[in-house]
Amino acid sequence: MKIGILGTGHIGKTLVRTLSAAGHDVKVANSRGPETIDADVLATGARAVTAADALKNVDVVILSIPLNRLSTVASQITQLPAEVVVIDTSNYYPMRDGKIESIEAGQVESLWVVEQLGRPIVKVWNAIGSDSFARKGTKPGAPNRIAIPVAADRDEQRKVAMSLVEDTGFDAVNAGTLAESWRQQPGAPGYCTDLSREELSAALLAAERTRLPKRRDLAVAAFIERYGDGTTNPDADYGVRLSRALFM
Numbered sequence: 001m002k003i004g005i006l007g008t009g010h011i012g013k014t015l016v017r018t019l020s021a022a023g024h025d026v027k028v029a030n031s032r033g034p035e036t037i038d039a040d041v042l043a044t045g046a047r048a049v050t051a052a053d054a055l056k057n058v059d060v061v062i063l064s065i066p067l068n069r070l071s072t073v074a075s076q077i078t079q080l081p082a083e084v085v086v087i088d089t090s091n092y093y094p095m096r097d098g099k100i101e102s103i104e105a106g107q108v109e110s111l112w113v114v115e116q117l118g119r120p121i122v123k124v125w126n127a128i129g130s131d132s133f134a135r136k137g138t139k140p141g142a143p144n145r146i147a148i149p150v151a152a153d154r155d156e157q158r159k160v161a162m163s164l165v166e167d168t169g170f171d172a173v174n175a176g177t178l179a180e181s182w183r184q185q186p187g188a189p190g191y192c193t194d195l196s197r198e199e200l201s202a203a204l205l206a207a208e209r210t211r212l213p214k215r216r217d218l219a220v221a222a223f224i225e226r227y228g229d230g231t232t233n234p235d236a237d238y239g240v241r242l243s244r245a246l247f248m
Helices: 010-021 068-074 072-077 109-116 130-133 155-167 179-183 197-206 209-227 236-248
Strands: 002-006 027-031 060-063 085-088 121-125 145-153 173-174
Touching: 002 072, 002 085, 002 109, 010 027, 010 130, 010 155, 027 236, 060 072, 068 109, 072 109, 085 109, 109 121, 109 179, 121 155, 121 179, 121 209, 130 236, 145 179, 155 173, 173 197, 179 197
Parallel strands: 002 027, 002 060, 060 085, 085 121, 145 173
Antiparallel strands: 121 145
């Protein structure tokens, strides 16, 4: 497939490497210009381009940028052809994104994103830690292969996203509609807990919506205590252990 990726952060750079290694035609852009994208991100065949070029002549666009920056690309995303699948990997963290009143009042994060972008999306790759994503992908059928939830309102878009998840080295799990995607938001039992397909399906069902914000904020507080800030991504060992203790 022809894929345009916006963002070269922790999740974005792994998406670039794995999807291009799987044989997809991948273009990638960041907010600073193609010349600032590290060579190792492009090592498996992706091309560094401008943000405008990343959105041209593609089948799929993946937004791997912070939730509070989605509005900066909304006008470009709105103009994409209807058949282009738009995937969002973001999560809401109020200490980073600023408080968004509608989300604080209970709006599902993915539905808020739909409002900002003005078109349907698929929510995926938001519920795995960056270190696990970078290091723990395996071939189909491998024992205890980690699963990733995929939420969407359109079956054909979900099918595309689930296929791409498999190409990145993980089992894809149908997590239902965007209205149900709160089950894969920060604080949920299936969020950054590195579960198998069967375990993740059960964790999605076990999620308790009202408990998510408090659990999310407890995890952030623990990260700050350990690392001294709220932006450093934990390694898989610590991050998964903490997420399982707090969220499950």
